[in-house]
Amino acid sequence: MNLTSQRDQDAIALWNHAYVNGADNLWGDPPVPYASKASRLFADSGAFIVMDMPCGDGRNLPVLAAGAPIIIGADTSENALSLSQRILERAGLLRAATLLSMNAYATNIPDAGIDGIFCWDLLGHLVEPERAMRELCRILRPGGHIVANMWTMGDCQVADPNMREISPKTYLDHFDFYCRFYEREDIDEFLRASGCEALSVDLARWTEPPHPGYRNYEHDHESWVMTIKKH
Numbered sequence: 001m002n003l004t005s006q007r008d009q010d011a012i013a014l015w016n017h018a019y020v021n022g023a024d025n026l027w028g029d030p031p032v033p034y035a036s037k038a039s040r041l042f043a044d045s046g047a048f049i050v051m052d053m054p055c056g057d058g059r060n061l062p063v064l065a066a067g068a069p070i071i072i073g074a075d076t077s078e079n080a081l082s083l084s085q086r087i088l089e090r091a092g093l094l095r096a097a098t099l100l101s102m103n104a105y106a107t108n109i110p111d112a113g114i115d116g117i118f119c120w121d122l123l124g125h126l127v128e129p130e131r132a133m134r135e136l137c138r139i140l141r142p143g144g145h146i147v148a149n150m151w152t153m154g155d156c157q158v159a160d161p162n163m164r165e166i167s168p169k170t171y172l173d174h175f176d177f178y179c180r181f182y183e184r185e186d187i188d189e190f191l192r193a194s195g196c197e198a199l200s201v202d203l204a205r206w207t208e209p210p211h212p213g214y215r216n217y218e219h220d221h222e223s224w225v226m227t228i229k230k231h
């Protein structure tokens, strides 16, 4: 069964290859600022199992692990999971963590199996993000939270000379990664289509260091950050 669009299927191999090119670490060690906020939210709501979907090469895992006894790092890329393993080893977190190969469109996790989900820098790369969000909501327990972002049109990537516009608000980058950017009203439409209700939608700006082999300069991101609580 074809679970995702062809572009999303093809992206899985592209991502895996990018982590080889990125050698030790594609995204850099500093966690994104919202990881610590999400971690506190998960801890305050009594989360036992938190999932970082997708975990990439693991920059957000140690911070998220502080918010729950068990942390799952999930990603479609085996190479990313290997890099995450090293981060967990260095942080002394192997006993608290499980790394799983998993597709956000079809996780195979039972209904309500997860207490908190951090979903960073994934939805903008997906052709059908509302399908993935419905899957994340399915596996979230009632009372649990999802913290997820989608880039705005003010995000640095829009102005990157390597980006090729393929349709309004939609680009391919130099790795052929699909990147969709969202206006505030698009977020409302996305949430409606996903069947999710957000407690808040915040505008977040943060600076990231260069990602050698991918984006070789310090850059400013801008995202909508959705905090979703399942009823």
Ligand SMILES: C[S@@+](CC[C@H](N)C(=O)[O-])C[C@H]1O[C@@H](n2cnc3c(N)ncnc32)[C@H](O)[C@@H]1O
Pocket (backbone or CB within 6 Å): 008, 011, 012, 015, 016, 027, 032, 053, 054, 055, 056, 057, 058, 059, 060, 074, 075, 076, 077, 080, 102, 103, 104, 105, 119, 120, 121, 122, 125
């Ligand atoms: C931009 S990275 C973000 C990683 C991490 N959240 C971070 O902030 O560093 C996007 C990640 O999504 C993963 N990915 C792409 N398609 C996926 C899918 N359908 N399901 C799960 N992970 C996917 C890629 O392998 C990649 O690691």
